[in-house]
Amino acid sequence: MPRTILAIRLQAMGDLVITLPYLQHLRNSLPANCRIDLVTREEVDAIPRNMDLFDRVYSIAGGRDLKKQLFYTGMMLPKLVWQRYDVVIDLQNNIISRIIRKALMPTAWSVFDRFSPIPAGESSRLTIEAIGLGKCFAAARYKLKNETGHLEILKANGWDGSSNLVVLNPAGAFTTRNWPIENYMEFTRLWLDRFPNTQLLMIGVDTIAEKASFLKQHLGNKLIDLVNKTTAVQAFAVIQKARFVLSEDSGLMHMAWVSGIPTLAMFGSTRSDRATPIGKHTLLLHSGDLTCGNCMLETCIHGDTRCLTRYTAAFVFENAMALISVQVS
Numbered sequence: 001m002p003r004t005i006l007a008i009r010l011q012a013m014g015d016l017v018i019t020l021p022y023l024q025h026l027r028n029s030l031p032a033n034c035r036i037d038l039v040t041r042e043e044v045d046a047i048p049r050n051m052d053l054f055d056r057v058y059s060i061a062g063g064r065d066l067k068k069q070l071f072y073t074g075m076m077l078p079k080l081v082w083q084r085y086d087v088v089i090d091l092q093n094n095i096i097s098r099i100i101r102k103a104l105m106p107t108a109w110s111v112f113d114r115f116s117p118i119p120a121g122e123s124s125r126l127t128i129e130a131i132g133l134g135k136c137f138a139a140a141r142y143k144l145k146n147e148t149g150h151l152e153i154l155k156a157n158g159w160d161g162s163s164n165l166v167v168l169n170p171a172g173a174f175t176t177r178n179w180p181i182e183n184y185m186e187f188t189r190l191w192l193d194r195f196p197n198t199q200l201l202m203i204g205v206d207t208i209a210e211k212a213s214f215l216k217q218h219l220g221n222k223l224i225d226l227v228n229k230t231t232a233v234q235a236f237a238v239i240q241k242a243r244f245v246l247s248e249d250s251g252l253m254h255m256a257w258v259s260g261i262p263t264l265a266m267f268g269s270t271r272s273d274r275a276t277p278i279g280k281h282t283l284l285l286h287s288g289d290l291t292c293g294n295c296m297l298e299t300c301i302h303g304d305t306r307c308l309t310r311y312t313a314a315f316v317f318e319n320a321m322a323l324i325s326v327q328v329s
Contacts, residue, residue: 001030001031001034001133002034002086002087002107002108002133003033003034003035003086004034004035004037004083004084004085004086004087005026005030005034005035005036005037005085005086005087005088005089005131006036006037006038006039006080006083006085006087006088006089006100006104006106007019007023007036007037007038007039007088007089007091008038008039008040008088008089008090008091008092008097008100008101009038009039009040009091009092010039010040010041010060010092010094010096010097011041011044011092012044012251013044013047013232013251013254014250014251014253014254014255014275015120015254016040016044016047016048017047017236017251017254017255017258018120018121018124018254018258019091019124020047020048020051020053020142020258021121021138021139021140021258022121022124022125022128022136022137022138022139023036023038023053023128024053024139024141024142025136025137025138025139026128026133026136027053028139029133029134030133035055035056036053036054036055037054037055037056037057037058037083037085038054038056038057038058039057039058039059039060039076039080039097039100040057040058040059040060041059041060041069042059042060042061042062042063043063044232045057045059046231046232046233047232047233047236050144050145050146050233051142051143051144051145052142052143052144052145053142053143058076058079058080060072060073060076060096066095069096070095070096070099073096073099073100077099077100077103080100080103080104081103081104085104085106086106086107086108087106087107087108087109087131088100088101088104088106088108088109088110089109089110089127089128089131090109090110090111090112090127091112091124091127091128092112093111093112093113093114094114108131108132109131110127110128110130110131111127112124112127113126113127117273117274118273118274119273119274119275119276119278120274120275121138121258121276121277121278122278125137125138138258138278138279140258140259140260141260142259144233144236144237146233149234149237150234150237150238150240150241151241153226153229153230153234153238154201154224154226154238154241157224157225157226157229158199158221158223158224158225159199159224160199162197163197163198163199164195164197164198164199164243165198165199165200165201165224165241165242165243166191166198166199166200166201166242166243166244166245166246167200167201167202167203167239167242167244167245167246167247167252167256168184168187168188168200168201168202168215168246168247169202169203169204169208169245169246169247169248169250169252169253170184170208170211170248171204171207171208171247171248171250171252171253172248172249172250172266172268172270173207173249173250174268174269174297174298174299175298175299175300175305176268176269176295176297176298176299176300176305176307176308177248177249177267177268177269177270177308178248178268178305178308179248179266179268179308179309179311179316180308180309181211181214181215183311183312183313183316184211184215184246184313185214185215185218185313186312186313186314187246187313187316187317187320188200188215188219188222189313190313190314190317191317191320192222194321198222198243199221199222199223199224200215200219200222200223200224201223201224201226201238201242202215202223202224202225202226202227203226203227203230203235203238203239203252204226204227204228204235204250204252205227205228206227206228208227209227209228212225212227213225226238235252235255236255236259239252239255239256239259239261240259240261242256242261243261243262243324244261244262244263244264244320244323244324245257245261245262245263245264246264246266246316246320247263247264247265247266248265248266248267248268249265249266249267249268249270249275253265253277254277256277257277257278257279257281257282260279260281261281262281262282262323262324263277263281263282263283264282264283264284264285264316264319264320264323265277265282265283265284265285266284266285266286266308266311266316267284267285267286267287268287268305268307268308269287269294269295269296269297269298269300269307270286270287270294270296271294271296272284272286272287272288272293272294273288273294281323282323283319283322283323285311285316285319286307287307287308290306290307292307293307
């Protein structure tokens with residue numbers, strides 16, 4: 001049984017979050033005296049630093065500048081070598097993670113398959129399982145070091161303390177990943193007609209501020225607007241309270257499904273094979289059935305983003321109801 005394990009995941013917040021349920025399951029299956037550390041990038045280290053999952057988190061500075069990242073990696077290597085890790089789980093598989101893995105010379109190691117068409121979550125699971133410590137599954141319960149405060153944030157911004165919370169997340173990076181905001185409005189009307197004891201919740205940054213303002217004008221106190229009001233850690237804590245999440249492709253969507261929250265994702269131009277959420281509590285509406293689907297383009301070649309506009313609010317609501325019924329059956 002290994003005494004020390006190092007996991008490496010350096011990419012964006014959503015990519016890092018995808019690994020958490022599988023690393024949490026590994027943590028739960030090992031003796032308490034086994035140490036699990038993480039190497040990640042400084043700009044995405046907030047959530048892992050605030051979880052009991054990891055004993056220590058090492059952060060590589062340098063932003064997205066590879067030369068700077070390599071410099072700071074070199075500065076960090078002596079500290080990592082000193083730890084004498086028995087196992088290295090390389091969940092990144094890029095030049096930096098390979099440098100670290102080879103420098104540490106662990107007894108056992110495994111490497112993430114970057115090119116397989118299977119979902120990234122499944123690739124993470126297989127990478128962890130490959131180190132030979134038994135079957136790996138997705139855990140959906142996490143313990144945060146500072147769990148207080150997120151309820152206060154909700155109440156300070158209009159949560160009545162009893163209504164169920166439904167997250168709306170129109171945060172796709174490009175127009176080809178955006179479901180029309182009017183459809184979100186119609187979806188909320190259908191949801192509130194069925195479940196009046198609900199408040200809608202929006203969490204994020206400036207990119208969705210205008211959409212949040214539009215919905216707030218129509219929904220009033222039925223919408224809790226937390227845009228630009230939470231840190232990544234607070235957003236992760238708040239989303240644990242949600243009953244359901246409707247989301248475009250974004251980091252918040254990954255936070256939701258890895259937490260076991262019923263999540264309906266709409267992908268538009270995003271490749272559906274790699275980024276798909278996993279589990280019976282998730283449903284993905286994607287473009288893979290179209291000849292132009294999974295295009296990854298920022299602008300629709302047809303000019304109408306038909307991969308998303310074809311989904312009416314009523315259709316999405318029906319699928320949301322089916323997803324929720326699975327959770328309570």
